[in-house]
Amino acid sequence: MTDFSRLKHLLVIWYRNELYKAANSPLQLQDAQREFLMQAINAEQASLGIDDAPPEVTSYVRQGVEETERAMYSASEVNQVHAEATAEVQKHLDMVRTTIPSQGLRSFRCSEAEWGTADASAILKRHIFYKAPAHTPPLPDWYDAQREGPYQEPEQTSTPPDGEGMYHFRFLVHPVGASTSEPEWRKLWRRFVQDAHRTKRQSTYFSSKWGVQELEELRLATIDEFYEDAAQQPSPPVPDWTERARDMAAQWVGNDHPWYESYVQAVRTRLIADDAQQGQNQSLATLKKREVHERVGKANDLFVWRIVVVHLRTLRSIGCSPDAPVTTCFEMETLLQNVAHLLKYRRCIRWAKSIYKTTGLGSMHDQYRSGLLNGMYAHEHQDQSDTELGIARRMIRQAHVADYVHYQYAKPQKSNQDAVGSDVQCMIDGRKGEVYRTDGYYVNPPMAPILCASPPRMGKTAMSLLMASFAAKLGANVMYGTWPHKNVAVAEVNAMIDALGWRTQNLGDGVRVYPHDEPASVEDVCKRVHQLANNVTSWVLHIRDQTHALTRDRSNAQMRMHAENTYPLFYGMNMCVSATLLPTLAFKQLMGSDDSIVDLLKTCYGKDKITRREREQCVVLQPWSFPIGPDCLVPPKTHFPLYGPMEPWYRKYYGDPADRTTSYYGTWLHTKLNDARLLSRTGVLIDDALVGAMIRNQEWINMHLSNFTDDGSGMSPYKPTDAYAAYLKHFNKHSTKYWNEQAHAWESGAPPRVVNAPIACLTDDAARILGQAEEWLNHGFLSHQSPGTGESHKLHPVLLTAPIEQAQYKHKNGDLDWAVLLCKLAWLRMHKDCVNRRIRRDISPNQLAERYGISVLVRVSTKEVDRFVDVVAKRDDIRGDVENASVVAVTFDPRLAENRFRNYGFTHAEFSEGRLLPSALIPTLGEADIDAYRQAFRAASQTGVGLSAYNFLRDGYGPDFPAIRTRLYRFDMRQCYSREGCGPRDEDVSESDLFNEETEEAEERARVREENERDEEDAYHDVPEAGELPEWVPQDEYAPMPAGAELDTDDQLTGNCDRNDMATGNNDEAPLMTNLNGIALRLCMSGSPDVQTAVENVMRQCGIQKVAVVGFKMFEGGSTQATLRLDGATHHFVPRFMSIAPNQPNSRDLSQLYQLIGRGFVDMQGLRLPTSWRLDLLATTGTRKLCRLYGNAELSLSQIRNESVEGRKLTLGTALGSIDNLEYRPILDEPLEGDLSTRSGRGEKPMRDALGVAAGYHRPFHIVRDCLSGYGAPTRKEDLPPGSINTDALDILNDDMSIRAECQDYVPAQATLGVEQYQPADGDGDDGNAAGPAVAGTTYGMARLLADD
DSSP: OOOOHHHHHHHHHHHHHHHHHHTTOTTSOOHHHHHHHHHHHHHHHHHTTOSSOOHHHHHHHHHIIIIIHHHHSOHHHHHHHHHHHHHHHHHHHHIIIIIHHHHOHHHHHTSOOOOOOBOHHHHHHHHTTTSOOSSSSOOOOSSOTTTOOSSSOOSOOSOOOOOBTTBOSGGGOOOSSOOTTOOHHHHHHHHHHHHHHHHHHTTOTTTSOOOHHHHHHHHHHHHHHHHHHHHHSOOOOOOOHHHHHHHHHHHHTOTTSTTHHHHHHHHHHHHHHHHHHHGGGGOHHHHHHHHHHHOOSHHHHHHHHHHHHHHHHHHHHHOOBTTBOTTTSSOHHHHHHHHHHHHHHHHHHHHHHHHHHTSSSOOHHHHHHHTTTOOTTGGGOOOOOSSHHHHHHHHHHHHHHHHHHHHTOOOOSSTTOOOOTTOEEEEETTEEEEEEOGGGSOOOOSSOOEEEEOSTTSSHHHHHHHHHHHHHHTTOEEEEEEOSIIIIIIHHHHHHHHHHTOGGGTOTTSEEEEETTOHHHHHHHHHHHHHHTTSTTOOEEEEEETGGGGGTOOOOHHHHHHHHTTOSGGGOEEEEEESOOGGGGGOHHHHOOSHHHHHHHHHHHOGGGOOHHHHHHHHHHOTTTSOBOOOOBOOOGGGSOOOEEOOHHHHHHHOOGGGOOSOEEOSGGGEEEOSSOBOOSBOOOSBOTTHHHHHHHHHHHHHHSTTSOOOSSTTGGGOHHHHHHHHHHHHHHHOOEEEETTTTEEEEOOOSOOOOOOOSOBOHHHHHHHHHHHHHHTOOOEEEEOTTTOOEEEEEEEEEEEOOOOTTOOTTTSHHHHHHHHHHHHHHHHHHHHHTTOSOTTOOHHHHHHHHOEEEEEOOSOOOGGGTBTTTBOGGGBOGGGTTOSEEEEEEOTTSGGGSOGGGOOOOTTOOOOOOOSEEEEEEOOHHHHHHHHHHHHHHHHTTOOOOHHHHHHHOBTTTBOOOEEEEEEOOTTOBOOOTTOSOSSSOOOHHHHHSOOOHHHHHHHHHHHHHOSOOOOOSOEEOOSSOOOOOEEOOTTOOOOTTOOOOOSOOOOOGGGOGGGTTTGGGOOOOOBOOTTOOOOEEEEEESSHHHHHHHHHHHHOOOOEEEESHHHHHSSOSOEEEEETTEEEEEEEEEEEEOOBOSSSOOHHHHHHHHHTTOEEOTTOOOOTTOOEEEEOBTTHHHHHHHHHHHHHHHHTOOSOBHHHHHHHHHHHHHTBGGGTTHHHHTSBSSSOOOGGGTOOOOBHHHHTTOOTTOOOOHHHHHHHHSSTTOOOSGGGSOTTSSOTTSOOOOOTTSOOOOOOTTOOOOOOSSOGGGOOOSSTTSOOTTOOOOEETTEEOOHHHHHOOO
16 A cells, blocks of 8 residues: 655645745745755655656645645644744755755764654664665575585585675685695685594594684685685676665655655765765775774675684584574574674783783782782773774773772762762852762773573574584683573583584583572682683683573672672673573673763763763763674574564564574464453462461561571471471371261271362462463363374473462462462362263273373472472372472372272273272361460460460460361362452452552552553454464363253262353453362372473373473473473473463563563474464463563664664664654563562662653664764764754763863872783784784783784
8 A cells, every 4th residue: 555645745735835825925935945845746756656646645635735724723823834844845955955965964864853753663664673784685604505404414515506706615615636826715714624624523623723823814815815806806886876875865864754755866966976086995905904904894704704604514514403403593694793703802802911911910810819900090091992902901991990899999878978089079050969989880891792682492592502612612711601590501501512412522611501590600600710811811701691680689699799700801701691681781790881971971060961962972982981792693583483463563574474494482472361360460379368467477576586596497486377387297197087978987097198278268360370270271282193204293282380489478379389289170170070971981091191180390499308298299109309309290190099089980990999088187277376376475475485386286375275276178069269258359468568658659650550551452463374384183082061061960069160151260250269178189299300301201101291380480491391202203292371470569570571471482393383372371461562562672672783782772762762652661661670669679770761761852873873973973062963962061072082071179080000001012903913012021912912822
């Protein structure tokens, strides 16, 4: 459908002016203005392929001008509208006919255009996706797709076909007996390729390093080759100036701008003129010299590409597969940039260490230990030069300041304390301003960190290991920090390394994997990194997987200190890896920040005078503090899913659905909303009956028992709920009494079983989660037969649920309690089918287990077997592998006699008679018992006797305080869990909520959040997955009978708890759930290192095919997907249902939400899921919307190209803040990291502040950078384009482009260690032939830096 909006805008001005002209009004356009407007209209019509406006457009415009405007406005108001239109025409007339022709394109791109809001597609294109890849056409892949694959070697070794231009594969294959006239580049590359083949055959590939001198010779030879070849090429074709002009006009004013076509013509004319004027300024000799010295350009790109090609082909030869896809997980453009970044870092860190070795004071760490590095005013050490030597000096400075801030800087006790030492305090408007604590800030990294991002479960580990392999070949020591759980995350990474076969190639300790949430490991790595810093030729690549987790747990100060001691670049290049990079932007030591300079400007000039403009100029004009880094390492576009309700910008950017190269199912496209919604923002309790009493008990402890001696058990002896757990465990160990229904008498000899704390008040949200669990239980597996191969696949749905993460609610509400309840729910399904005669009586035990058995996987803090004995299962039913296991499986096995009623009547010979009892005797703890304990304790205290909660529950105290009662609970399907007499119905109350009054500000945040989080109907058309999908056949032969079918049974105990219309909580009502307090099952427990092994165990040993994953700990790390071969079929256990209820009462931790939902994303590695297979999400209102918005923000961040970290923040902030209708307000109002909870003590600022979102400001940041930097950039305020800075504001620019802070009583601090006096004797230190100077009696030149040991 043709868009006439631009044409309509121009025609409106034209027709209105025609009315003024007809009336001979002096307000009509002048001749030049009218002519220019007509040319604009003609150009617009030509772009639309028409000679005249269509009648419907003309009619629309005439009606709008002649009728609508006249009806809406008075004559004076219409005159004002026309005056504004006249000014608009003149503005663009001046720009197109005068400014651009006379002052060039800089005046155009730096002009104050009417940047405004627009839809997401237009804004993201304008701010982020405006820039094409650096290489056009895109870089070729590292293998010839016509003859080989990423995992398969080519069948023959003949010369591969040429690639694009110089990007060919001929350098890989060389003729036998090469002539003596062979060019130098060919000799060097032949040796390089042959060395790779030889070391691979000798199993020493990784122990054979790429030396600095070797790569430098290759680089220079490649540059010679490139420009010798370029000199022989014919003149390049004449550029398509019109297309270039369109791109520039679209970038600088937007292709939706009414005057877009007018600008295209003006820009085209100027481009042609500029090209003619430049002439020979871009001669091959000039370009070649620049490439040699600056190490950037097309020849340097070719050099890095060839290294990448050789390395990837060698890795393929060593061994890789779709399970460890290191050869396919990346976008080639971004990989090349990051490998080049590693090469640069290796050179710079050697410069930095050589400088330290020349000081005559010993190594850096000799000085560190003696305190010589921690001199005051370290912030004054600065080399602003854009050279590798300058970067090396700034690395030293960064380490100086970090050491000083960590160990010597004394932070003022009060924020209003007067200035001391090097602090700055200015007089503003006659009074003292705020104090700027100079030495309290860190120095930004002089090289940007490597960033790696992708949606959850889309190959970040593979990309990380690929970068680790490059670093290992370059001689680095790789520290690979991962999270969480040492026995899970670390094991997964090591398993992938083993699967790749790298250890067989003598990788040794080149890649050390450690958990960065374990204090001992972090301390050990810190020591190792500091030892390596003493060696000039040693360097480190520090991969920080799940970097966002570093912002979470700050409770261990010692561990945090050791981690921070590894952040400066002197100790290693940081690689930050996460599906949620946004929180890591707040990590100032890793990422840098503009806080120090912005705070200084605010101190010197006042807060009100520092705007978004000044912040942008600081970032652009101080490249030494805000260095541009490589693009984010990301997967190929073809890895991203293209199905479902896609947004227009997403579909356009990620290409054709038919081009998908993976079967990845993730992002918000893979989710669908459950019919129900959770209400609680503080987690979901199973039973909230005791919450009030628990809070009162805790308040009493805090008030009266705080001075008691702690015997190591904390206050647990005075908590009746903790005592009850111990009491119930003891009861289960010794009690064998049961009620004989037939004899109506108490008897001894009950079967082995464990009774559980009875549920008095099942919360509504718990009922909703159980309702979803019932859907999962009734969802049978699907089967598929692959055509051709005949391979059989079975698809099993997995339930993921994370109901509660608050430690204080262990009683009846922990992960194990949820696991037991799910097992009871599975038993109830079997029981219903049995009494309703849906189960054949001759069913075999294995069929019964396959149909009704389930295994619930949890991660527990304690690994002692005794912790579970008589709590979850009997000792004989707990396997020894539970000890120290990472994952514990709680299994309901219906084959056990103790899990079946006697009257089920199964006839198969392998079945024994059922022994499950229909009732259970259970000690019961109530609110009155908890409150009575406090009174009994006070009574005992008056007699000088202590009274523990356990003794009180067991014995009571005197006649007034009896022991707790033991009740008989009978199972009856007609009885439901009740909410009568229970706690709050709509919102679970946490203890911490009652200790903190909610402020008006928090109430307002909650109100705004609720308004913005109402789930919208999907406004995007659902797009089916491309290609022919496999036919998945449901195998649910045991599905419940249709609703309304007459039941032929003697036991119609269904009641309201089995009403079909209440099964999923329609109309937000919680479903009614059958009371299962009287059922005590015989459960089994086993341990495994991970989910994959746990699923294999329960499948092979028990035949269980229903698996659930429970608890936030299970969501933190490790895959929730499992695949195994069994009985001639491949079984795929894939998440299908999910419920999450994180503790986020005051704000939403967006990173946590996205990571939680991401646990349900999967890569099926070539197998495609059914069209209807989506992750059924049960959560609070707005969660899926936040997932969509936040996921889009993360994707956008990862696609910002050629920018600094701080520039990425500003780019993303302006983009999100410029999308129509404040669409992204729900996430911009949330914190960048953590939450806004006052209880956390952090009070993080909202994302809009961290990203620099300014109301009404929509100018793309890349326009600002293009305006303020590069050829002809202004260096003083008076040289800035009009409108780019307030003339009354501070002078942010001076001759050397540094901040000039003029401040009363400010004295610049003096440096104490003059390392900046180190200057190269010849050149800038980047020339490979430059000799180093003599410093402190020792000469360290480039030859020393090129040495490999």
